[in-house]
Amino acid sequence: MKLLVINGPNINMLGIREKNIYGDGSFEDLQHYILEVCKKHNVECELFQSNHEGEIVDKIQEAYSNVDAILINPAAYTHTSVAILDALSAVCIPCAEVHLSDIYIREEFRHHSYVSLVAKKTFCGMGFKGYKKAIEFLVDYCYNESIK
Ligand code: DQA
Secondary structure, three states, X not given: OEEEEEEOOOHHHOOXXXXXXXXXXXXXXXXXXXXXXXXXXXXXXXXXXXXXXXXXXHHHHHHOOOOOEEEEEOHHHHHXXXXXXXXXXXXXXXXXXXXXXXXXXXXXXXXXXXXXXXXXXXXXXOOOHHHHHHHHHXXXXXXXXXXX
């Protein structure tokens, strides 16, 4: 199974940005963690991070016919980007949404997620563990789809 993991703006600042919200782990730590989980589940993983909406849209489009599943933490674009929602809808690749923090108990403007409209499942408020849960969910989801 091929998985594309997309992290949006400022996720590369983990370990520096608001540690009380996002924890002490660095972005490098997160990348290692994701790769370890993927290795355990025999998942081929591509990691992608961008601070630019259009680059994220391009990456999702490139995934068409090339990957089996997408895990995305769209970060601030979660709450604003119809373009990322449209790209995910266009490629029809099963997708799981992850947020390190619990967006539903934070400021009201974070309560709405465009990506949730297309995501098969959303994991939030679990820190790094949310990525593990999302990878395991997508592995199960793809397996069940393939034996249907
Ligand atoms: C985030 C939550 C977003 O509201 C925020 O803009 C982020 C990170 C999270 O992982 O908790 O940058 O997606």
